[in-house]
Amino acid sequence: MTKKTSSTILSCLFWGSGQFFIGKQKLKGILFFVAQVLLFGIELISGYWFNFFAGQIPDFQIRLYGGYFTQGIWGLLTLGTVPGEDHSTYLMIHGIMSLMFLMTFLGIYIWNIVDAYCTGKAIEDTHTYLSSRAYGKKLYQKMFPYLVLTPILFVVLYIVVMPIIFSILTAFTNYNVNHLPPANLVQWVGLDNFKKLISIPIWSQTFVIVLVWTVIWAFLATFSTYFLGLFQALLINSKYVKHKSLFRSIYILPWAIPGMISLLMFRNLFNGQFSPLNQFLLDCGLIHSRIPFLSDAFTAKITIVAVNLWIGFPMFMVMLLGVLANQDVTLYEAAEIDGANKFQVFRRIKLPLLMKATAPLVVMNFVGNFNGFGFIYFLTNGGPNNSALQFAGDTDILISWIYKLTLDQNMYNMAAVLNILIFILVGVASYWNLKNTTAIKEM
Amino acid sequence: MKERISSFLVHFELIVVSLFVLIPIVWIILSSFNPGDSLASSSLIPKKLTLYNYIRLFQETNYLVWFKNSFLIATFTAVVSVVLIMITAWVVSRFRFKCRRLGLIGLLLLSMFPNFLSMTALYTLYLTMGLLNHPLALVIIYAAGAIPYNVWLVKGYLDGISKEIDEAAYIDGCSYFSTFFKIILPMSKPIITYCAVSQFMFPWMDFIMPSMLLSTDNDNTTVAIGLYNMIAGKENDKFTMFAAGSILIAIPITILFIVFQKYLVQGVAAGANKG
Numbered sequence: 001m002t003k004k005t006s007s008t009i010l011s012c013l014f015w016g017s018g019q020f021f022i023g024k025q026k027l028k029g030i031l032f033f034v035a036q037v038l039l040f041g042i043e044l045i046s047g048y049w050f051n052f053f054a055g056q057i058p059d060f061q062i063r064l065y066g067g068y069f070t071q072g073i074w075g076l077l078t079l080g081t082v083p084g085e086d087h088s089t090y091l092m093i094h095g096i097m098s099l100m101f102l103m104t105f106l107g108i109y110i111w112n113i114v115d116a117y118c119t120g121k122a123i124e125d126t127h128t129y130l131s132s133r134a135y136g137k138k139l140y141q142k143m144f145p146y147l148v149l150t151p152i153l154f155v156v157l158y159i160v161v162m163p164i165i166f167s168i169l170t171a172f173t174n175y176n177v178n179h180l181p182p183a184n185l186v187q188w189v190g191l192d193n194f195k196k197l198i199s200i201p202i203w204s205q206t207f208v209i210v211l212v213w214t215v216i217w218a219f220l221a222t223f224s225t226y227f228l229g230l231f232q233a234l235l236i237n238s239k240y241v242k243h244k245s246l247f248r249s250i251y252i253l254p255w256a257i258p259g260m261i262s263l264l265m266f267r268n269l270f271n272g273q274f275s276p277l278n279q280f281l282l283d284c285g286l287i288h289s290r291i292p293f294l295s296d297a298f299t300a301k302i303t304i305v306a307v308n309l310w311i312g313f314p315m316f317m318v319m320l321l322g323v324l325a326n327q328d329v330t331l332y333e334a335a336e337i338d339g340a341n342k343f344q345v346f347r348r349i350k351l352p353l354l355m356k357a358t359a360p361l362v363v364m365n366f367v368g369n370f371n372g373f374g375f376i377y378f379l380t381n382g383g384p385n386n387s388a389l390q391f392a393g394d395t396d397i398l399i400s401w402i403y404k405l406t407l408d409q410n411m412y413n414m415a416a417v418l419n420i421l422i423f424i425l426v427g428v429a430s431y432w433n434l435k436n437t438t439a440i441k442e443m
Numbered sequence: 444m445k446e447r448i449s450s451f452l453v454h455f456e457l458i459v460v461s462l463f464v465l466i467p468i469v470w471i472i473l474s475s476f477n478p479g480d481s482l483a484s485s486s487l488i489p490k491k492l493t494l495y496n497y498i499r500l501f502q503e504t505n506y507l508v509w510f511k512n513s514f515l516i517a518t519f520t521a522v523v524s525v526v527l528i529m530i531t532a533w534v535v536s537r538f539r540f541k542c543r544r545l546g547l548i549g550l551l552l553l554s555m556f557p558n559f560l561s562m563t564a565l566y567t568l569y570l571t572m573g574l575l576n577h578p579l580a581l582v583i584i585y586a587a588g589a590i591p592y593n594v595w596l597v598k599g600y601l602d603g604i605s606k607e608i609d610e611a612a613y614i615d616g617c618s619y620f621s622t623f624f625k626i627i628l629p630m631s632k633p634i635i636t637y638c639a640v641s642q643f644m645f646p647w648m649d650f651i652m653p654s655m656l657l658s659t660d661n662d663n664t665t666v667a668i669g670l671y672n673m674i675a676g677k678e679n680d681k682f683t684m685f686a687a688g689s690i691l692i693a694i695p696i697t698i699l700f701i702v703f704q705k706y707l708v709q710g711v712a713a714g715a716n717k718g
Binding site for chain 1: 446449450453454456460461463464465467468481483484514530531535538540542543546551552553555556557561562563564565566571583584586587588590591609619632644647648650651667670674685686692693696697703708710712714715
C-alpha cells in the first residue's frame, strides 16, 4: 500500500493518525486527534451513552438520553414531542447551534483527510519528512487569513447568522400565539404560511395594501428629500449667496440631531389632541377646527412624508454640495460657448452629472426608507387603526407591520414569511445597485 | 436690477427654509424651559422660562443611570466594532484565500437582511445564556451586526492604499501584525473615525434592541427607552421633562456629528458605492 493511501485511510478512522504514524508529524496528528476526541467526548459525556452501552437504559430515547449533538439534531427535526416539557424554540436554536458546530467539525475532518493524503503524497514525492513545526510555519503563512478570521467568524455566526437562520426557519413552522412554547409545541408546517399569505383574503389584501404604501412611501420619501436637497444645494452654491457656510450649518442640523429625538418631537408637535401647532393656528384664526395631523389616514401619510423631508433633505444637500464643489466647470463653459443657454446647460449636463454621481446614494436611501421603521413607529405607530387590515394600521409599512405581528400579536411565523419577502426585495434592489460598481467587479 | 431680484429671491427662499428648519428646534428647546408639565399646558411660545424640568429630570427619574448605560454601551460598541471591522477588512483586502469571495458575498447578503428581525432569536438566545437585562451584553450584538456592512466599506478604503507600502514593510522584516499596526492603521484614520463615530451614535439612540433585551426597570434601561416611556403613555404629563432630557442628549450627539461631519460625509458617500 502506498503511503498516501494508508495515511488517508488511517486518518479517516482516527483523525490525525495518518499524519502521526505515516507522516511523523506528531504535534499536528495529536491536534487533529484532539478535535476528534472533543467531538465524540462532548457527545458521549453530555448524553447517557455509557449507561446505554452498559445496558442500564432499556428504553433508550434520544430526547432524554442523547448527547449534545444527537439531541440538537433531534430537536431541530421534531421541535419537541412532549407539550409542556419540550420548549420548541430552545430546541430550534440549540439545533441550529449544534448543527453549526457539527459543520465545523466536518470541516476539520475533511481538512484532516485531505491533509493526510497530501502529507503521504509529499513523502512519496520528496522522500523527506516535514516536521510539525515546519508545517506550522507553512500553515501560518498560508492559513493566516483563516486563523485571524475564525474567531470573528464565530461571533458573526452566532450573533448574526444564527438568528437569521432561526428567522427563516420560523417561516416554515406554526410558531404563533396558539403555539407558544413552553405550554405548547411548535410544528413544522412546510409552506402553509406562504399559502396562507396568498390564499386568505385578509392576509393577501393587507399584504398588498401595506406593500403598495411601503413602495409609495419609499419613493416619496427618497425623491422629495433628494430634490429639496438638490434645490437648496444649487441655491447655496449660487453666486448671489455670500454666507454659504451659515446656511449650510443651519441646514445640517436636522441630520445632526438624533433621528429618534426629532421624530418624537414631531409626534408631539403634531399631537391630535394637544398639538401646540393646531392651537397656534387656531389662535391665529388660520384654521377653524384642529387638523388631524396623525389621526387621519391621508393627512397622517402627508405628515410622515413632510417630517421625513425635514429630517432627510440635509443629507442629500451636503452630498450634492460636495459633488458641486468638485465639478469640472470647463464642461459648462464649453457648452455655453457652443450656444447653450443656462437652463439647457443645467438640464442637459449639470443635472445628469449630479444624478449619476449620487445614484447609488439614492438607491441606498430608498432601501433605508423602505425599511424605515423609526419614521412610522415613532410618529404614528402605524395608526390610525384600520379594521380592514390584518393587525396593521393605515400608515404601517412592511417592517412596522412585522414588528407589530411579532411583539403585539406573537405571530412569529407570518412575520418570518414577510421577513423573507423583504429580504428578497431589498436584495434585488441592492444587487441592481451594486452590480456595476467597481467594488463588486474587482472583488 | 435683474441681478438684484434674483439675489433677493434666492436669499428669501434660503431664509424661509432656514425658518422651517429652526422653528421645531427652537420650539423643543423652549418647551424644556416651559413651566407646565404637559403638552397641553405648553404653548408654542412659553410665557415664562424655568429650569424646573431639568431639576425634575434628575430628581424624579434615573436619568443619570440611563445616561451612563447608554454611554457605556455606545463606547464599548465603538471600540469593539472598530477592532473587529478593521481586522476583518484588512484580511479580506490584503490576503487572497479560497473562501474570500464566498465570504464577501455572504457579508453582502447579511448586510441586506433587516437586522432587527432577528430579535426573536436573539431574545431566546440571551434568555438561555442569562444575558437579559445586562446593558453591556448588547455590545456584542451591535458590534457583530456592524461587521457585514462596515467590512465592505473599510475594505474598499483599504484597497485604495497602495500594496507596495506593505510589501516594502514585509521586506524590511515586519510581521503581518506589525505591518497592520504600523502601516495600515495609521493610514486609515479617516475611515476608523467614521466607523467609531457612527458605531457610537447608532447604539446611543437605538430603540429596538434595548426595548427587547432590557427590562423597563429603571436601572437597566437606556436613555432612548427612558425618554420614549416618558411620552408613550396617554396622560402626556411628562412632555416638558422629555424635552429637557432630549436636549441633554441631543447636544453631545449633535456636536459630535458637526465636529466629525467631514468623516461622516465621506463615509456615507463611500458606503453607497461600497468603498
